[in-house]
Amino acid sequence: MISNHLNLVEQQRQNTESISNRIADFLAAGGQIAELKSPPRNPLPPPRSQKINPDTILKRKPRPLNRAERRALRKMADSL
Numbered sequence: 001m002i003s004n005h006l007n008l009v010e011q012q013r014q015n016t017e018s019i020s021n022r023i024a025d026f027l028a029a030g031g032q033i034a035e036l037k038s039p040p041r042n043p044l045p046p047p048r049s050q051k052i053n054p055d056t057i058l059k060r061k062p063r064p065l066n067r068a069e070r071r072a073l074r075k076m077a078d079s080l
Contacts, residue, residue: 027033065073 023033
């Protein structure tokens with residue numbers, strides 16, 4: 001633990017000593033520590049299905065209005 005605040009380091013000193021004592025007791029009792037390969041951080045998503053349902057209706061984004069259509073719409077709104 002690297003800290004600029006010495007108080008934080010001193011606060012955690014009891015915990016670190018306790019953990020190191022418990023590790024020493026475990027190893028003295030015949031325990032073994034194994035360093036295992038870490039799991040992947042971001043698992044890959046499941047593959048997408050290649051099947052396309054023929055009943056599916058595609059939702060497409062409508063085209064935005066062009067300048068001429070906006071002008072015509074504005075004239076209709078003004079005439080009301």
